Amino acid sequence: EDQVTQSPEALRLQEGESSSLNCSYTVSGLRGLFWYRQDPGKGPEFLFTLYSAGEEKEKERLKATLTKKESFLHITAPKPEDSATYLCAGTNFGNEKLTFGTGTRLTIIP
């Protein structure tokens, strides 16, 4: 069964303190790895799609990387507005659905 596991569950950082969020997956035949941001009571907002090991994508203070077994979301010099839950999801060659992890709740303290 496909599984996506995220760690840590929650992370509190001071403004400007860089860190990384982890997503490990056991999606057989990974076809795509997706990162989303979710604010409370809202829908997931797309951040990045990664397709192959070694791939990296960047947007503002965020950078996503992918290896054969895990993905990292690096956040550099975060600001309070980066506070949200970050979701990782995978899809495989056998189906169309996204399998989500439980997310990392990130809080940036001014």
Place this chain on the structure above:
Amino acid sequence: EPEVTQTPSHQVTQMGQEVILRCVPISNHLYFYWYRQILGQKVEFLVSFYNNEISEKSEIFDDQFSVERPDGSNFTLKIRSTKLEDSAMYFCASTTTNPETQYFGPGTRLLVL
């Protein structure tokens, strides 16, 4: 920028009642999805829809659930006889092709009393 929209944003219903949740996917998208998120839990896949038929469904999507694309723009999820455990946020998503990025709507919060 095109967005997926969903109505209503909140729905309160009595157990056993039928509800219809509505979605307008992004206009040039071809694949449509419903997901749900029970409070405090992960986002779970319900069903995918392509070319006017269900292409995949999860074990959650039993006979109480149905989907329809009644016209060229709307995509609906019907729950025939709601149960307490159907209380959740329901998200619609769409994409141009699979496995391209799925774009999510803001969700409908369903509360079954």
